Amino acid sequence: DNWYQDNIKMNGGWSLEQIDPSNPCGGASNWRASNNPLGGTPGTINSVDGQNPDQSAPEIERISILNESTVRVFFNESLDSTSIGNPLFYKVDNGIGNPLSVNLYPPDFRSVALTFSNLLTTGNIYTLTIDAGFTDCAGNSSTTLLSARFAIPAIIDSLDFVINEVLYDPRATGTDFVEIYNRSEKVLDLSNLWLATRDSYTGELESAKETVPEGRLVFPGEFILLTTNPQLVQSEYFSPAPHTFVEMSSLPSYANEAGTVVLITPSLRVIDEFTYNSDMQFALLNSTDGVSLERINYERPTNDAGNWHSASQNAGFATPGYQNSQYM
Numbered sequence: 001d002n003w004y005q006d007n008i009k010m011n012g013g014w015s016l017e018q019i020d021p022s023n024p025c026g027g028a029s030n031w032r033a034s035n036n037p038l039g040g041t042p043g044t045i046n047s048v049d050g051q052n053p054d055q056s057a058p059e060i061e062r063i064s065i066l067n068e069s070t071v072r073v074f075f076n077e078s079l080d081s082t083s084i085g086n087p088l089f090y091k092v093d094n095g096i097g098n099p100l101s102v103n104l105y106p107p108d109f110r111s112v113a114l115t116f117s118n119l120l121t122t123g124n125i126y127t128l129t130i131d132a133g134f135t136d137c138a139g140n141s142s143t144t145l146l147s148a149r150f151a152i153p154a155i156i157d158s159l160d161f162v163i164n165e166v167l168y169d170p171r172a173t174g175t176d177f178v179e180i181y182n183r184s185e186k187v188l189d190l191s192n193l194w195l196a197t198r199d200s201y202t203g204e205l206e207s208a209k210e211t212v213p214e215g216r217l218v219f220p221g222e223f224i225l226l227t228t229n230p231q232l233v234q235s236e237y238f239s240p241a242p243h244t245f246v247e248m249s250s251l252p253s254y255a256n257e258a259g260t261v262v263l264i265t266p267s268l269r270v271i272d273e274f275t276y277n278s279d280m281q282f283a284l285l286n287s288t289d290g291v292s293l294e295r296i297n298y299e300r301p302t303n304d305a306g307n308w309h310s311a312s313q314n315a316g317f318a319t320p321g322y323q324n325s326q327y328m
Helices: 230-236
Strands: 016-018 031-033 060-067 070-075 090-092 101-104 111-115 126-130 146-150 161-167 177-182 194-198 205-210 223-227 245-247 258-264 270-277 293-295 308-310
Touching (some): 060 126, 060 146, 161 258, 161 270, 205 258, 223 230, 230 245
Parallel strands (some): 223 245
Antiparallel strands (some): 016 031, 070 111, 090 126, 126 146, 161 177, 161 293, 194 205, 293 308
């Protein structure tokens, strides 16, 4: 549904139309809601028809740990399956070497699992390199060596992750988001972190949602932006770091007037918790629609009301995926 890139049309009655038929592997970037007033263009040229070629070479998006000898490598687009199956293309430093096998994930071929003979050890940060020559579905080849870091993640303790920015009252055309920050010195895995809220009457945890079930490593000092529609956030706000955006299937419901954002582990241990209300916004704003609340400092208490402020107008009223405009 996010491919509609329109919160109204995604509710029904409108078709999805492909922009450029010569770019069939474009995915979300090559589809839009129909612009035809009738809701679609059956049997005729699409209302959004235009040139939208894929001219970008594939890149590594992230790496997750499956076990002590296997990692899963995710790419930013669908790849040609015949170009990614050779174990000799991949190499890991610190004595790990080439994988014994490469497991592909059809039908989109956006990731591979690499199994090694040598075991990964806790405390080491490894670098995976991939030889040039990888080809995406559209035929673009990587021309340089690709590389990415990974490590066996540590256990998440209280306040390792902190809530850093919350958009709970988006514009009518926008969507909610929660930004978190790894303030620890550890590599952490988002598969061990869930997003939740609390019932306003009973105080009980509710609406717990997995963030990234398949895993995503977060290094010290990195931001992560949790939302159901990364494309819509990017269309509403500037961000120099769209690679930090994580698409969740659903978010807990955060009310416009007041609510609570909770980070928990799968065992329901609270890692961080932020109770907000609309009075925390800058009093001179004419409207708070589309204005996020930003944390001022990672080291100050999360529920210190003086540690939060409306994002600045100069920053576009939100700073998704990067340092807050009000940080000091």
